[in-house]
Amino acid sequence: MNEYKQIRMIKSRLVKLGWTEGLGSHVKTLRFLSSHVGQLSTEGSEPKPFDAIPGPKGIHLWPIIGSILNFKPFTKYTPETLHQYMDELHEKFGPTVRLRLGTEAVVVSEPKDVETVFQNEGKYPKRHGFEMMSIYAKRNNLQDSISQLQGEAWQSLRSPGNRRLMKVDSALHYLGPQSEVADNFVHILATQDVSPDRLQDLCFRYASESIAVVAFNGRLGLFDANPDQGSVDFLKAAETTFEMNGRALLGKSIGHRWYRNETYKQLEKSYGLVRKVALGHIAQARESLEQRIQAGQLNTEEPNLLFSLLSEKGLSEEMVANLMISLYLAGTESTAKYMQVFFYNLAKNPEKQNKVRKEILDLLGPDGRLTAEKFLKMVYLKAALKESFRLISPTSLATSRILPVDVVLGGYKIPAGTILYLNCPRASKTHFENPYEFLPERWLRREDSTKKDSALHLTVIPFGHGPRNCLGRRFAEQELHLAAIKVLQKLHIDVHRESAFEQFIYRPFATPDKPIRFKFTKID
Numbered sequence: 274m275n276e277y278k279q280i281r282m283i284k285s286r287l288v289k290l291g292w293t294e295g296l297g298s299h300v301k302t303l304r305f306l307s308s309h310v311g312q313l314s315t316e317g318s319e320p321k322p323f324d325a326i327p328g329p330k331g332i333h334l335w336p337i338i339g340s341i342l343n344f345k346p347f348t349k350y351t352p353e354t355l356h357q358y359m360d361e362l363h364e365k366f367g368p369t370v371r372l373r374l375g376t377e378a379v380v381v382s383e384p385k386d387v388e389t390v391f392q393n394e395g396k397y398p399k400r401h402g403f404e405m406m407s408i409y410a411k412r413n414n415l416q417d418s419i420s421q422l423q424g425e426a427w428q429s430l431r432s433p434g435n436r437r438l439m440k441v442d443s444a445l446h447y448l449g450p451q452s453e454v455a456d457n458f459v460h461i462l463a464t465q466d467v468s469p470d471r472l473q474d475l476c477f478r479y480a481s482e483s484i485a486v487v488a489f490n491g492r493l494g495l496f497d498a499n500p501d502q503g504s505v506d507f508l509k510a511a512e513t514t515f516e517m518n519g520r521a522l523l524g525k526s527i528g529h530r531w532y533r534n535e536t537y538k539q540l541e542k543s544y545g546l547v548r549k550v551a552l553g554h555i556a557q558a559r560e561s562l563e564q565r566i567q568a569g570q571l572n573t574e575e576p577n578l579l580f581s582l583l584s585e586k587g588l589s590e591e592m593v594a595n596l597m598i599s600l601y602l603a604g605t606e607s608t609a610k611y612m613q614v615f616f617y618n619l620a621k622n623p624e625k626q627n628k629v630r631k632e633i634l635d636l637l638g639p640d641g642r643l644t645a646e647k648f649l650k651m652v653y654l655k656a657a658l659k660e661s662f663r664l665i666s667p668t669s670l671a672t673s674r675i676l677p678v679d680v681v682l683g684g685y686k687i688p689a690g691t692i693l694y695l696n697c698p699r700a701s702k703t704h705f706e707n708p709y710e711f712l713p714e715r716w717l718r719r720e721d722s723t724k725k726d727s728a729l730h731l732t733v734i735p736f737g738h739g740p741r742n743c744l745g746r747r748f749a750e751q752e753l754h755l756a757a758i759k760v761l762q763k764l765h766i767d768v769h770r771e772s773a774f775e776q777f778i779y780r781p782f783a784t785p786d787k788p789i790r791f792k793f794t795k796i797d
């Protein structure tokens with residue numbers, strides 16, 4: 274009897290012995306067993322071999338060429354429309370597909386498989402990340418950024434980050450300064466005629482200012498009448514850094530591995546600038562902290578991420594800078610772009626928008642100050658954002674894992690080390706009722722099936738899942754909630770007719786394929 278059969282037999286004996294109810298307490302044993310042999314199959318048959326996984330075959334799996342063949346002119350897709358290509362492959366081959374995307378990979382869309390991946394990710398989860406950032410770090414003799422670090426080195430940066438950023442109230446400490454940023458943003462929308470391009474730019478400024486109060490202890494002046502050119506360039510450089518990484522991730526740039534090709538040169542320039550400016554802000558914040566300490570003016574209890582990290586034993590200045598730069602980089606484009614998606618869903622669903630507004634006005638009135646207590650009561654707003662994430666995912670295939678053990682997914686044997694992309698955006702359309710409707714209520718209903726079915730719950734994971742999930746999640750959500758609160762308190766969001774059927778593409782975050790023409794009008 275092979276090991277796999279043995280494990281299945283152990284499981285079925287446990288069930289026969291009446292352990293089904295209490296299996297929760299024996300999960301560790303099962304996980305231990307499964308981590309040595311792979312997922313325990315619930316099907317009766319042997320798993321099929323890796324080579325049997327369906328997908329584009331032959332030359333399509335060859336290095337380099339295989340990746341190129343996925344996109345125009347060989348197909349009608351580009352990396353920006355990868356989600357549509359994944360839909361086509363799903364239709365053709367089913368929920369488990371093997372293909373070459375930069376490197377050979379398997380894409381899974383079944384909730385149970387997504388669950389299996391997370392159950393087997395191990396102590397130091399590994400994702401297929403921005404390889405170009407690691408190459409940059411190596412060539413410049415720098416520590417990898419937190420999103421690239423692996424194993425214990427990752428854990429030693431992630432743990433102090435978790436303690437300060439991932440607690441339920443971590444972002445609430447910054448509600449005050451982030452509300453001021455939201456006020457500045459809404460003031461412009463309420464008083465100026467804002468073009469679609471300008472709105473995009475304002476969203477970037479909003480996200481950038483919001484994260485700067487956390488990472489650099491201060492504002493960047495991007496909403497000033499004459500914004501500092503250095504801050505504008507900083508923001509642009511963060512955007513370019515993301516774009517170049519996105520190209521490499523999807524196999525659009527390969528040469529950077531061996532020489533400084535055009536994509537790499539652009540990354541070098543933009544990321545070099547991001548680092549330089551960020552290090553300047555950190556040095557400035559640190560100096561002001563030292564002055565306050567000497568003058569006895571620092572309240573050690575105040576929310577002050579930088580101070581608290583700099584005071585932590587075992588974290589070098591380079592590590593603190595690494596974390597802050599990552600927060601700024603990861604926290605700008607992502608949130609800026611998703612603000613527009615959220616506004617779009619609210620604009621396209623005026624009845625739901627009015628429900629969100631009613632909740633806000635009932636708690637705050639038209640001019641009331643936002644407190645943490647009132648913010649926590651805004652449950653419909655939070656359901657609306659979650660539903661927005663389900664309907665239009667912020668990323669196409671951002672959650673990936675490379676597992677330390679063999680597993681069985683979709684009935685196929687997957688060897689340890691395979692790159693696995695979790696196609697949750699597809700699953701969140703296939704497994705919900707009325708999947709193309711914007712229904713925040715589905716997240717409020719007690720009987721909602723997702724609350725019972727943990728696997729289905731894993732289909733809407735805009736921030737990933739598990740110990741390696743998004744470190745800025747609490748801040749991203751707070752910033753998106755705040756933007757909506759402040760806008761809806763004063764304005765009605767609508768879209769002009771030409772933006773009524775907007776398509777979203779991925780660069781690498783969800784981006785309208787042409788700038789959306791929003792209409793913001795004062796509410797009576």
Ligand code: HEM
Binds near residue numbers: 611735738749
């Ligand atoms: C709408 C906004 C955002 C989205 C959709 C988003 C999404 C994600 C996703 C999908 C991951 C990978 C998770 C995984 O593999 O399980 C991630 C990682 C990460 N995100 Fe976010 N994010 C957002 C905003 C932010 C913000 C505001 C920050 C910083 C304050 C941030 C910092 C990070 C960092 C540092 C990582 C890497 C974590 C690690 O490797 O340990 N993100 N994000």
